[in-house]
Each structure stands twice: as structure tokens, then as C-alpha cells.
Amino acid sequence: MNLEYKYLLDGNFHSDSRVWVYQSSRLLSLGEVLEAEEKINAFAKDWKSHGTPVKAAGYLFFGQFVILMADETATGVSGCSTDSSVRFIKDLEATFNVRFFDRTTLAFVVKDKIERLPLSQVAYGIENGFITQETLFFNNVVQTKKELEENWLIPVGKSWLKEKFPSMVGGR
DSSP: OOOOOGGGSOTTSOTTOEEEEEEOSSOOOHHHHHHHHHHHHHHHHHOEETTEEOOEEEEEETTTEEEEEEOTTTSOOOHHHHHHHHHHHHHHHHHHTOOSOOTTEEEEEETTEEEEEEGGGHHHHHHTTSSOTTSEEEOTTOOBHHHHHHHSEEEGGGSTHHHHSHHHHTTO
16 A cells, blocks of 8 residues: 655645644545545635635545645635635535544554544554554644644554553553
């Protein structure tokens, strides 16, 4: 599985550009991916903050992660423009019958495949060796382009999960 994504990010965006990551509740089909990418690109192109265009980009990575990025060195993103992005993601949910706002399901790369696991089952995964310190984890709480590049797809042992389960992760 090719996990390279950084080269797809627009190099003309400041490293402090704001980022929002939305994880789908399922892998989108190829047809859905093509339609979703079209909608994401159109939203990013037309995104405005108080009538002023936002320097924005949108991505669909691995068929299940929508990433919106706004370079606020050009135009700040305020409450109204953030609300419009949330409405857009809710429209995607309705169009594709998926959930993008479920923060209790985490995504890992296990056996060269992206697997989603409810937070309530992560301890079981760690205890039984399905998830180790080296297992790659999609850290969807990143907030800037720099964090997206450096801390989005990281080993569990370098994520906030190590703090949540120190006795289990630390012992492996």
C-alpha cells in the first residue's frame, strides 16, 4: 500500500495553514471517490470568508479521509466560513451515506490495509498485539499543514494513544 501523500499537498500553502481532517466511516467506492473529489475541489475553489475568497485546498486521501486546508496568511477563516465547511462535510455525509464526524473510531494501518477501530476496542487491540508501538496511526487531530506533513500518519508510540494506554504500550 502506497502511503505517500505529502507530495500531493499544495506547496504554495504556508506551513501554518489550518487543516481539518474528516475520516469516513467506510472506504468510498471508486465512483464515489471521483464524485467526492469533484465536490471537494469545487468547495475549496468557492470557499469564502465574509465574501472574500479563502486560499483553500481540499483532498480525499486513501478513499476515506477528507482534508480541508486554508492558508490564513491570505484570508482568515472565521465562524461563518468554518460553518460553511461543516455544512459541506454534512452534505458529503448525506450524498454518500457515510459519517465524517465520528471521532470515536480510529484508523490504523494493519497488514498493509487501513483498518478502523472503535476507541473502546483499542485497548483490546493493544493487549492482543494487533496494535503495537510501530503500528501506523492516522492522527486526525492535526491542525496545521506542518502537523499534517509530520504528525498525521505516525507510529502509535509517537501519538496521543501512548499517553492513553501507557501501561500497555510502554511494555511492548
